[in-house]
Amino acid sequence: MRFLRDALLTLLLLLVAVLVVGYALVGNLFSAATAPGRLESAVAVRVRNLSIPSEARQARNPFAGQKDAWREGADHFGDHCAVCHNNDGRGGGEIGPHLYPRVPDMTRPRTQDLTDGEIFYIISNGVRWTGMPAWKDDHTPEETWRLVSFIRHLPSLTPDEMEQIEKASGEHHGEDSHAHHGK
Ligand code: HEC
Numbered sequence: 001m002r003f004l005r006d007a008l009l010t011l012l013l014l015l016v017a018v019l020v021v022g023y024a025l026v027g028n029l030f031s032a033a034t035a036p037g038r039l040e041s042a043v044a045v046r047v048r049n050l051s052i053p054s055e056a057r058q059a060r061n062p063f064a065g066q067k068d069a070w071r072e073g074a075d076h077f078g079d080h081c082a083v084c085h086n087n088d089g090r091g092g093g094e095i096g097p098h099l100y101p102r103v104p105d106m107t108r109p110r111t112q113d114l115t116d117g118e119i120f121y122i123i124s125n126g127v128r129w130t131g132m133p134a135w136k137d138d139h140t141p142e143e144t145w146r147l148v149s150f151i152r153h154l155p156s157l158t159p160d161e162m163e164q165i166e167k168a169s170g171e172h173h174g175e176d177s178h179a180h181h182g183k
Contacts, residue, residue, distance in 0.1 A: 032100035041101060045110065052121050059117035062142075063149050073150030074161075076143060078169035084131060087165055089154040099131040107155040119148045 023029060036044070063069035078087055084096035089106035096103030104110050111119070123144050126134030135144065 032098065036101050044101065048122075048127055049114070049118065052118050056121040057115050057117045059120060061116040061120070061145050061148050063145050064116065066149070069146055069149040070153040071150075073143075073146035073148070074153075074165050075168060076139075076147055077150050078165060080135070080138075081147070082169065087169060088157060088162060089151060095131070101130055103131070106151055111151065112155060116145075116148050116152070119151055120144055123147055 028034075077085070077089070082093055084093045084099070084103050085091060085106065086093040086096065091097060091103040091105050093103065106112075114122070120141075122132070123139075124134065124136040126132045139147075
């Protein structure tokens with residue numbers, strides 16, 4: 001009896017091993033071409049959020065009360081973040097939709113339900129095993145808080161504001177032809 005049980009268990013383990021290797025080979029386990037499944041994303045984001053220390057989670061944005069703090073943040077965002085997150089933070093950037101995991105639409109609850117402190121922490125430290133870089137060596141805390149203000153403003157960004165941002169980022173990068181100097 002015991003022999004039979006051990007034999008069955010061994011077979012079962014072998015089957016699992018074959019399935020895992022088979023999935024890796026056939027199922028492109030290391031390909032970034034498809035988006036992660038819902039369960040995988042939910043677990044990964046939850047674990048990421050749990051890893052944020054509680055002091056960091058509770059940190060306050062010194063610009064929270066300032067209506068226009070997001071404007072400088074928008075400029076910065078256009079320079080460093082839009083390539084992945086797009087100017088509107090919705091994730092249609094040049095690179096973001098092709099990363100594994102994909103960049104999120106930051107107007108949605110997944111991002112907006114984070115505390116200001118959590119957003120600050122993520123921008124400063126990046127997210128390991130994803131394309132999200134750590135920015136704390138490049139940005140002062142003030143600059144990062146303004147980015148937080150901008151991310152908070154994203155859901156209510158108007159088309160007019162969007163246009164201003166795109167114009168400013170075009171001028172920055174010299175993409176604008178500056179053909180209408182005289183105007
Ligand atoms: C090279 C691509 C890349 C760049 C550049 C980048 N990000 Fe990200 N970012 C990502 C990816 C990928 C994620 C998703 C990480 C995850 O799934 O946990 C992310 C996640 C985030 C999040 C968490 C949102 C959420 O709901 O998970 C914030 C906030 C964020 N980025 C802000 C920024 C800011 C601000 C900048 C510029 C200073 C920036 N990112 C630049 C790729 C990028």
